[in-house]
Amino acid sequence: MSSTDLSMTETRSVARAAESFGAFARRLYFMDNLRVALTVLIVLQHSSFAYAAGSWWYFSDSQQEPLLASFFIVNRSFRMSLFFLIAGYFMPFVFDRKGPEQYLKDRFRRLGLPILFFLFFVFPPLMYFYYLNFRSYPFIDFPSYYWHIYWGFDYQHAPDWSGPVWPDRQLGHLWFIQMLLIYAVGYTGWRWLRDKLPLPRLSNPLPQPGLLLLPVLLAIAGLSYWVRLYDPIYQWHAYFNTFQLQPADVPRDLACFILGVLAYRNNWLLTMPTRIGYSWLAVGVAGALTFIGFDLSGHSFFSMGGDSFNGVIYPIWETFTCFGLCLGLPTLFREYLDFQTPFMGRLSLASYGVYLFHLPMVVALQYALADAPWPAAMKFVVVAVIVVPAAFLFTFALRRWSVVRRII
Numbered sequence: 001m002s003s004t005d006l007s008m009t010e011t012r013s014v015a016r017a018a019e020s021f022g023a024f025a026r027r028l029y030f031m032d033n034l035r036v037a038l039t040v041l042i043v044l045q046h047s048s049f050a051y052a053a054g055s056w057w058y059f060s061d062s063q064q065e066p067l068l069a070s071f072f073i074v075n076r077s078f079r080m081s082l083f084f085l086i087a088g089y090f091m092p093f094v095f096d097r098k099g100p101e102q103y104l105k106d107r108f109r110r111l112g113l114p115i116l117f118f119l120f121f122v123f124p125p126l127m128y129f130y131y132l133n134f135r136s137y138p139f140i141d142f143p144s145y146y147w148h149i150y151w152g153f154d155y156q157h158a159p160d161w162s163g164p165v166w167p168d169r170q171l172g173h174l175w176f177i178q179m180l181l182i183y184a185v186g187y188t189g190w191r192w193l194r195d196k197l198p199l200p201r202l203s204n205p206l207p208q209p210g211l212l213l214l215p216v217l218l219a220i221a222g223l224s225y226w227v228r229l230y231d232p233i234y235q236w237h238a239y240f241n242t243f244q245l246q247p248a249d250v251p252r253d254l255a256c257f258i259l260g261v262l263a264y265r266n267n268w269l270l271t272m273p274t275r276i277g278y279s280w281l282a283v284g285v286a287g288a289l290t291f292i293g294f295d296l297s298g299h300s301f302f303s304m305g306g307d308s309f310n311g312v313i314y315p316i317w318e319t320f321t322c323f324g325l326c327l328g329l330p331t332l333f334r335e336y337l338d339f340q341t342p343f344m345g346r347l348s349l350a351s352y353g354v355y356l357f358h359l360p361m362v363v364a365l366q367y368a369l370a371d372a373p374w375p376a377a378m379k380f381v382v383v384a385v386i387v388v389p390a391a392f393l394f395t396f397a398l399r400r401w402s403v404v405r406r407i408i
Contacts (some may be wrong), residue, residue, distance in 0.1 A: 028339040030350035031086060034330060038083055038390055039351040043358045045075050047384040050366040051376035053236045056164045058130050059063055059366045065393050070295040073302055074288045078322040080176060081256040085326050088260025091187055099186050107184040111177045113407055118174055122149050123358055127168045135162050165238045173359050175244040183257060217319050223251040224315040228305025248305060252319060258327055269330050277331020284324025287317055303404035346396065353395030353408040361387045
Protein backbone atom coordinates (compact mmCIF):
# COMPACT_ATOMS: atom_id res chain seq x y z
CA MET A 1 0.00 0.00 0.00
CA SER A 2 1.44 3.39 -0.96
CA SER A 3 1.82 6.25 1.51
CA THR A 4 -0.97 8.10 -0.31
CA ASP A 5 -3.34 5.13 0.02
CA LEU A 6 -2.39 4.75 3.66
CA SER A 7 -3.02 8.43 4.31
CA MET A 8 -6.44 8.19 2.66
CA THR A 9 -7.29 5.15 4.75
CA GLU A 10 -6.26 6.91 7.95
CA THR A 11 -8.31 9.96 6.94
CA ARG A 12 -11.38 7.78 6.46
CA SER A 13 -10.86 6.26 9.90
CA VAL A 14 -10.60 9.67 11.55
CA ALA A 15 -13.68 10.92 9.70
CA ARG A 16 -15.60 7.82 10.72
CA ALA A 17 -14.60 8.35 14.33
CA ALA A 18 -15.60 12.02 14.33
CA GLU A 19 -18.99 11.07 12.95
CA SER A 20 -19.98 8.54 15.58
CA PHE A 21 -17.87 9.07 18.69
CA GLY A 22 -19.74 8.80 22.00
CA ALA A 23 -23.32 9.08 20.80
CA PHE A 24 -23.24 6.69 17.81
CA ALA A 25 -24.35 9.36 15.33
CA ARG A 26 -24.93 6.59 12.82
CA ARG A 27 -25.35 2.85 13.13
CA LEU A 28 -22.10 0.91 13.10
CA TYR A 29 -22.93 -1.45 10.27
CA PHE A 30 -19.62 -3.26 10.44
CA MET A 31 -20.37 -4.30 14.03
CA ASP A 32 -23.81 -5.58 13.00
CA ASN A 33 -22.25 -7.60 10.18
CA LEU A 34 -19.53 -8.94 12.45
CA ARG A 35 -22.18 -10.10 14.91
CA VAL A 36 -24.03 -11.95 12.14
CA ALA A 37 -20.79 -13.64 11.03
CA LEU A 38 -20.04 -14.74 14.60
CA THR A 39 -23.58 -16.08 14.99
CA VAL A 40 -23.11 -18.23 11.88
CA LEU A 41 -19.78 -19.36 13.31
CA ILE A 42 -21.56 -20.49 16.47
CA VAL A 43 -23.98 -22.57 14.39
CA LEU A 44 -21.02 -24.13 12.59
CA GLN A 45 -19.31 -24.82 15.90
CA HIS A 46 -22.30 -26.58 17.40
CA SER A 47 -22.86 -28.45 14.15
CA SER A 48 -19.36 -29.89 14.53
CA PHE A 49 -19.65 -31.02 18.16
CA ALA A 50 -21.25 -34.38 17.36
CA TYR A 51 -18.44 -35.25 14.95
CA ALA A 52 -15.31 -34.15 16.83
CA ALA A 53 -13.85 -35.10 20.19
CA GLY A 54 -14.12 -32.23 22.63
CA SER A 55 -16.63 -30.86 25.09
CA TRP A 56 -19.72 -32.73 26.24
CA TRP A 57 -22.57 -32.59 23.74
CA TYR A 58 -26.21 -33.70 23.50
CA PHE A 59 -25.45 -36.22 20.75
CA SER A 60 -22.33 -38.11 19.73
CA ASP A 61 -22.00 -39.68 16.29
CA SER A 62 -20.05 -42.85 15.57
CA GLN A 63 -18.26 -41.01 12.76
CA GLN A 64 -15.54 -38.55 13.79
CA GLU A 65 -13.42 -36.06 11.80
CA PRO A 66 -10.04 -34.82 13.20
CA LEU A 67 -10.09 -31.64 11.10
CA LEU A 68 -13.32 -30.60 12.83
CA ALA A 69 -11.57 -30.98 16.18
CA SER A 70 -8.86 -28.55 15.01
CA PHE A 71 -11.54 -26.13 13.81
CA PHE A 72 -13.27 -26.44 17.16
CA ILE A 73 -10.14 -25.57 19.17
CA VAL A 74 -9.28 -22.54 17.03
CA ASN A 75 -12.90 -21.38 17.07
CA ARG A 76 -13.23 -21.65 20.84
CA SER A 77 -10.07 -19.60 21.34
CA PHE A 78 -11.73 -16.36 20.24
CA ARG A 79 -15.40 -16.69 19.18
CA MET A 80 -17.18 -16.08 22.47
CA SER A 81 -14.48 -13.67 23.63
CA LEU A 82 -15.19 -11.51 20.59
CA PHE A 83 -18.89 -11.67 21.43
CA PHE A 84 -18.05 -10.44 24.93
CA LEU A 85 -16.01 -7.61 23.42
CA ILE A 86 -18.96 -6.57 21.24
CA ALA A 87 -21.33 -6.78 24.22
CA GLY A 88 -18.98 -4.67 26.30
CA TYR A 89 -18.67 -2.14 23.48
CA PHE A 90 -22.41 -1.50 23.28
CA MET A 91 -23.19 -1.75 27.00
CA PRO A 92 -22.17 1.83 27.98
CA PHE A 93 -24.05 3.27 25.01
CA VAL A 94 -27.31 1.49 25.87
CA PHE A 95 -26.87 2.32 29.58
CA ASP A 96 -26.31 6.02 28.86
CA ARG A 97 -29.32 6.14 26.56
CA LYS A 98 -31.79 4.33 28.86
CA GLY A 99 -30.57 5.06 32.36
CA PRO A 100 -29.94 2.39 35.04
CA GLU A 101 -33.54 1.41 35.85
CA GLN A 102 -34.77 1.06 32.27
CA TYR A 103 -31.48 -0.55 31.25
CA LEU A 104 -31.81 -3.34 33.83
CA LYS A 105 -35.49 -3.88 32.97
CA ASP A 106 -34.51 -4.25 29.32
CA ARG A 107 -31.68 -6.67 30.15
CA PHE A 108 -33.86 -8.88 32.31
CA ARG A 109 -36.54 -8.95 29.60
CA ARG A 110 -34.21 -9.68 26.68
CA LEU A 111 -31.85 -12.01 28.54
CA GLY A 112 -33.76 -13.33 31.53
CA LEU A 113 -36.98 -14.38 29.77
CA PRO A 114 -35.21 -16.56 27.14
CA ILE A 115 -33.21 -18.21 29.93
CA LEU A 116 -36.41 -19.15 31.78
CA PHE A 117 -38.15 -20.32 28.61
CA PHE A 118 -35.28 -22.61 27.59
CA LEU A 119 -34.73 -23.84 31.15
CA PHE A 120 -38.33 -25.02 31.48
CA PHE A 121 -39.29 -26.03 27.93
CA VAL A 122 -36.32 -26.53 25.56
CA PHE A 123 -33.49 -28.15 27.48
CA PRO A 124 -35.66 -30.80 29.24
CA PRO A 125 -36.46 -32.76 26.02
CA LEU A 126 -32.87 -32.39 24.80
CA MET A 127 -31.55 -33.86 28.04
CA TYR A 128 -34.26 -36.52 28.06
CA PHE A 129 -33.17 -37.85 24.66
CA TYR A 130 -29.57 -37.78 25.85
CA TYR A 131 -30.64 -39.76 28.92
CA LEU A 132 -32.35 -42.40 26.77
CA ASN A 133 -29.64 -42.74 24.12
CA PHE A 134 -26.32 -42.15 25.86
CA ARG A 135 -26.88 -43.43 29.39
CA SER A 136 -27.26 -47.01 30.55
CA TYR A 137 -29.99 -46.42 33.10
CA PRO A 138 -33.48 -48.00 32.93
CA PHE A 139 -36.16 -46.39 30.79
CA ILE A 140 -38.18 -43.62 32.39
CA ASP A 141 -41.13 -41.70 30.96
CA PHE A 142 -40.69 -38.00 30.26
CA PRO A 143 -42.92 -36.59 33.06
CA SER A 144 -41.04 -38.68 35.64
CA TYR A 145 -37.71 -37.69 34.12
CA TYR A 146 -38.70 -34.01 34.09
CA TRP A 147 -39.61 -34.00 37.77
CA HIS A 148 -37.12 -36.43 39.32
CA ILE A 149 -34.00 -36.19 37.14
CA TYR A 150 -34.12 -32.91 35.27
CA TRP A 151 -35.18 -30.94 38.35
CA GLY A 152 -33.89 -33.47 40.87
CA PHE A 153 -36.99 -33.53 43.07
CA ASP A 154 -37.65 -36.56 45.32
CA TYR A 155 -34.89 -38.64 43.76
CA GLN A 156 -31.41 -39.83 44.67
CA HIS A 157 -29.19 -40.30 41.64
CA ALA A 158 -27.17 -43.46 41.17
CA PRO A 159 -23.60 -43.57 42.58
CA ASP A 160 -22.28 -43.99 39.01
CA TRP A 161 -24.19 -40.97 37.67
CA SER A 162 -22.68 -40.10 34.30
CA GLY A 163 -23.32 -36.38 34.42
CA PRO A 164 -22.32 -33.92 33.17
CA VAL A 165 -23.91 -32.57 36.38
CA TRP A 166 -26.66 -33.49 38.79
CA PRO A 167 -29.50 -32.77 38.39
CA ASP A 168 -29.84 -32.61 34.61
CA ARG A 169 -31.18 -29.05 34.41
CA GLN A 170 -28.84 -26.71 32.59
CA LEU A 171 -28.63 -23.57 30.49
CA GLY A 172 -26.59 -25.07 27.65
CA HIS A 173 -25.41 -22.42 25.20
CA LEU A 174 -27.32 -19.76 27.12
CA TRP A 175 -24.46 -19.58 29.61
CA PHE A 176 -23.32 -16.63 27.47
CA ILE A 177 -26.46 -14.52 27.97
CA GLN A 178 -26.46 -15.60 31.62
CA MET A 179 -23.00 -14.02 31.92
CA LEU A 180 -24.17 -10.93 30.02
CA LEU A 181 -26.95 -10.53 32.58
CA ILE A 182 -24.43 -10.81 35.41
CA TYR A 183 -22.11 -8.31 33.70
CA ALA A 184 -25.03 -5.94 33.15
CA VAL A 185 -25.83 -5.95 36.86
CA GLY A 186 -22.14 -5.55 37.67
CA TYR A 187 -21.75 -2.68 35.23
CA THR A 188 -24.78 -0.93 36.71
CA GLY A 189 -23.24 -1.29 40.15
CA TRP A 190 -19.96 0.09 38.86
CA ARG A 191 -21.66 3.12 37.34
CA TRP A 192 -23.46 3.78 40.63
CA LEU A 193 -20.16 3.52 42.53
CA ARG A 194 -18.36 5.73 40.03
CA ASP A 195 -21.00 8.42 40.39
CA LYS A 196 -20.72 8.29 44.20
CA LEU A 197 -16.91 8.40 44.37
CA PRO A 198 -14.52 10.93 42.79
CA LEU A 199 -12.88 8.38 40.50
CA PRO A 200 -10.77 9.61 37.58
CA ARG A 201 -12.16 9.16 34.08
CA LEU A 202 -9.41 8.39 31.62
CA SER A 203 -9.37 8.73 27.85
CA ASN A 204 -6.43 7.09 26.19
CA PRO A 205 -5.45 5.99 22.70
CA LEU A 206 -5.33 2.28 22.02
CA PRO A 207 -1.95 0.86 23.12
CA GLN A 208 0.28 0.07 20.19
CA PRO A 209 1.24 -3.56 19.63
CA GLY A 210 4.58 -4.53 21.06
CA LEU A 211 6.20 -4.18 24.44
CA LEU A 212 3.48 -1.97 25.99
CA LEU A 213 0.71 -4.53 25.43
CA LEU A 214 2.86 -7.64 25.84
CA PRO A 215 2.73 -7.66 29.69
CA VAL A 216 -1.08 -7.39 29.63
CA LEU A 217 -1.48 -10.39 27.33
CA LEU A 218 1.08 -12.41 29.28
CA ALA A 219 -0.78 -11.58 32.50
CA ILE A 220 -4.06 -12.86 30.99
CA ALA A 221 -2.30 -16.00 29.78
CA GLY A 222 -0.68 -16.49 33.19
CA LEU A 223 -4.02 -16.09 34.97
CA SER A 224 -5.62 -18.59 32.57
CA TYR A 225 -2.79 -21.04 33.29
CA TRP A 226 -3.26 -20.61 37.05
CA VAL A 227 -7.05 -21.06 36.92
CA ARG A 228 -6.69 -24.18 34.78
CA LEU A 229 -4.45 -25.80 37.36
CA TYR A 230 -7.62 -26.17 39.43
CA ASP A 231 -10.40 -25.94 36.85
CA PRO A 232 -9.33 -27.34 33.47
CA ILE A 233 -11.05 -26.55 30.18
CA TYR A 234 -14.46 -28.27 29.80
CA GLN A 235 -14.95 -28.42 33.57
CA TRP A 236 -18.25 -26.64 34.16
CA HIS A 237 -19.70 -25.71 37.51
CA ALA A 238 -23.42 -25.43 38.16
CA TYR A 239 -23.98 -22.79 40.80
CA PHE A 240 -27.32 -23.11 42.59
CA ASN A 241 -27.56 -26.29 40.48
CA THR A 242 -28.44 -24.22 37.41
CA PHE A 243 -26.18 -21.27 36.59
CA GLN A 244 -23.23 -22.44 34.55
CA LEU A 245 -19.65 -21.28 34.55
CA GLN A 246 -16.45 -22.64 33.05
CA PRO A 247 -13.75 -20.85 35.11
CA ALA A 248 -11.00 -21.83 32.63
CA ASP A 249 -12.19 -19.22 30.10
CA VAL A 250 -13.20 -16.43 32.49
CA PRO A 251 -9.86 -14.51 32.44
CA ARG A 252 -9.90 -14.29 28.64
CA ASP A 253 -13.62 -13.56 28.27
CA LEU A 254 -13.72 -10.99 31.08
CA ALA A 255 -10.66 -9.23 29.68
CA CYS A 256 -12.35 -8.96 26.28
CA PHE A 257 -15.54 -7.63 27.86
CA ILE A 258 -13.57 -4.94 29.71
CA LEU A 259 -11.69 -4.18 26.50
CA GLY A 260 -15.04 -3.66 24.78
CA VAL A 261 -16.19 -1.16 27.42
CA LEU A 262 -12.88 0.73 27.20
CA ALA A 263 -12.98 0.59 23.41
CA TYR A 264 -16.33 2.39 23.40
CA ARG A 265 -15.32 5.01 25.94
CA ASN A 266 -12.04 5.74 24.12
CA ASN A 267 -13.37 5.12 20.59
CA TRP A 268 -10.64 2.60 19.87
CA LEU A 269 -12.42 0.47 17.27
CA LEU A 270 -13.09 3.49 15.08
CA THR A 271 -9.78 5.30 15.52
CA MET A 272 -7.42 2.32 15.44
CA PRO A 273 -5.22 2.73 12.35
CA THR A 274 -5.93 0.15 9.70
CA ARG A 275 -2.34 -1.03 9.58
CA ILE A 276 -2.43 -1.72 13.35
CA GLY A 277 -5.67 -3.67 13.06
CA TYR A 278 -4.28 -5.73 10.21
CA SER A 279 -1.15 -6.43 12.24
CA TRP A 280 -3.31 -7.89 14.97
CA LEU A 281 -5.29 -9.84 12.39
CA ALA A 282 -2.03 -11.32 11.08
CA VAL A 283 -1.15 -12.42 14.61
CA GLY A 284 -4.52 -14.14 15.01
CA VAL A 285 -4.50 -15.85 11.61
CA ALA A 286 -0.90 -17.00 12.08
CA GLY A 287 -1.82 -18.45 15.46
CA ALA A 288 -4.82 -20.29 14.01
CA LEU A 289 -2.81 -21.77 11.12
CA THR A 290 0.00 -22.75 13.47
CA PHE A 291 -2.30 -24.72 15.72
CA ILE A 292 -4.07 -26.45 12.83
CA GLY A 293 -0.72 -27.44 11.33
CA PHE A 294 0.59 -28.89 14.60
CA ASP A 295 -2.69 -30.61 15.41
CA LEU A 296 -3.12 -32.34 12.06
CA SER A 297 0.52 -33.44 12.06
CA GLY A 298 -0.01 -35.25 15.34
CA HIS A 299 1.87 -32.73 17.48
CA SER A 300 -1.00 -30.84 19.06
CA PHE A 301 -0.10 -28.58 21.97
CA PHE A 302 -3.70 -28.27 23.16
CA SER A 303 -3.98 -28.61 26.91
CA MET A 304 -6.99 -28.50 29.17
CA GLY A 305 -4.66 -27.34 31.93
CA GLY A 306 -2.02 -28.58 34.29
CA ASP A 307 1.61 -28.12 35.20
CA SER A 308 3.19 -29.24 31.94
CA PHE A 309 4.90 -27.72 28.92
CA ASN A 310 1.68 -27.74 26.90
CA GLY A 311 -0.18 -26.43 29.93
CA VAL A 312 2.05 -23.33 29.79
CA ILE A 313 2.29 -22.92 26.01
CA TYR A 314 -1.38 -23.37 25.17
CA PRO A 315 -2.82 -20.42 27.18
CA ILE A 316 -0.10 -18.17 25.72
CA TRP A 317 -1.03 -19.24 22.19
CA GLU A 318 -4.72 -18.94 22.98
CA THR A 319 -4.42 -15.42 24.43
CA PHE A 320 -2.40 -14.00 21.52
CA THR A 321 -4.59 -15.71 18.92
CA CYS A 322 -7.73 -14.49 20.67
CA PHE A 323 -6.69 -10.85 20.93
CA GLY A 324 -5.22 -10.89 17.44
CA LEU A 325 -8.57 -11.91 15.97
CA CYS A 326 -10.63 -9.80 18.41
CA LEU A 327 -8.77 -6.65 17.34
CA GLY A 328 -8.16 -7.63 13.73
CA LEU A 329 -11.60 -8.82 12.64
CA PRO A 330 -13.41 -5.58 13.65
CA THR A 331 -10.84 -3.67 11.60
CA LEU A 332 -11.36 -5.93 8.59
CA PHE A 333 -15.14 -5.56 8.78
CA ARG A 334 -14.80 -1.80 9.36
CA GLU A 335 -12.83 -1.40 6.15
CA TYR A 336 -14.81 -3.73 3.86
CA LEU A 337 -18.24 -4.37 5.40
CA ASP A 338 -19.27 -1.05 6.89
CA PHE A 339 -22.55 -0.94 4.95
CA GLN A 340 -25.92 -2.61 5.08
CA THR A 341 -28.57 -3.66 2.57
CA PRO A 342 -32.18 -4.28 3.66
CA PHE A 343 -31.50 -8.03 3.68
CA MET A 344 -28.32 -7.61 5.74
CA GLY A 345 -30.34 -5.48 8.14
CA ARG A 346 -32.85 -8.30 8.60
CA LEU A 347 -30.01 -10.74 9.24
CA SER A 348 -28.61 -8.44 11.89
CA LEU A 349 -31.95 -8.07 13.67
CA ALA A 350 -32.42 -11.86 13.61
CA SER A 351 -28.95 -12.80 14.87
CA TYR A 352 -29.99 -12.96 18.54
CA GLY A 353 -32.93 -15.23 17.75
CA VAL A 354 -30.68 -17.47 15.67
CA TYR A 355 -28.30 -17.74 18.59
CA LEU A 356 -31.16 -18.78 20.85
CA PHE A 357 -33.01 -21.27 18.64
CA HIS A 358 -30.37 -22.91 16.46
CA LEU A 359 -29.24 -25.42 19.06
CA PRO A 360 -32.36 -27.65 19.22
CA MET A 361 -32.41 -27.59 15.40
CA VAL A 362 -28.78 -28.72 15.26
CA VAL A 363 -29.29 -31.54 17.76
CA ALA A 364 -32.49 -32.76 16.08
CA LEU A 365 -30.77 -32.96 12.70
CA GLN A 366 -27.75 -34.72 14.19
CA TYR A 367 -30.08 -37.36 15.56
CA ALA A 368 -31.85 -37.61 12.19
CA LEU A 369 -28.54 -38.25 10.40
CA ALA A 370 -27.28 -40.77 12.94
CA ASP A 371 -27.75 -43.79 10.68
CA ALA A 372 -26.76 -42.10 7.43
CA PRO A 373 -23.77 -43.96 5.87
CA TRP A 374 -21.81 -40.73 5.39
CA PRO A 375 -18.45 -39.58 6.71
CA ALA A 376 -18.47 -37.13 9.61
CA ALA A 377 -17.40 -34.18 7.46
CA MET A 378 -20.39 -34.66 5.14
CA LYS A 379 -22.81 -34.89 8.06
CA PHE A 380 -21.37 -31.71 9.50
CA VAL A 381 -21.82 -29.88 6.19
CA VAL A 382 -25.41 -31.10 5.82
CA VAL A 383 -26.32 -30.01 9.36
CA ALA A 384 -24.71 -26.59 8.92
CA VAL A 385 -26.13 -25.93 5.46
CA ILE A 386 -29.66 -26.75 6.62
CA VAL A 387 -29.66 -25.15 10.06
CA VAL A 388 -28.10 -21.78 9.18
CA PRO A 389 -30.90 -20.66 6.81
CA ALA A 390 -33.57 -22.54 8.79
CA ALA A 391 -32.67 -20.72 12.01
CA PHE A 392 -32.79 -17.33 10.27
CA LEU A 393 -36.12 -18.12 8.60
CA PHE A 394 -37.56 -19.34 11.89
CA THR A 395 -36.47 -16.12 13.61
CA PHE A 396 -37.87 -14.00 10.77
CA ALA A 397 -41.23 -15.69 11.33
CA LEU A 398 -41.12 -15.24 15.11
CA ARG A 399 -40.26 -11.57 14.79
CA ARG A 400 -43.50 -10.92 12.93
CA TRP A 401 -45.12 -10.70 16.40
CA SER A 402 -44.42 -7.43 18.16
CA VAL A 403 -44.30 -9.07 21.58
CA VAL A 404 -41.50 -11.34 20.36
CA ARG A 405 -39.60 -8.44 18.80
CA ARG A 406 -39.43 -6.82 22.23
CA ILE A 407 -37.40 -9.81 23.40
CA ILE A 408 -35.47 -11.04 20.36
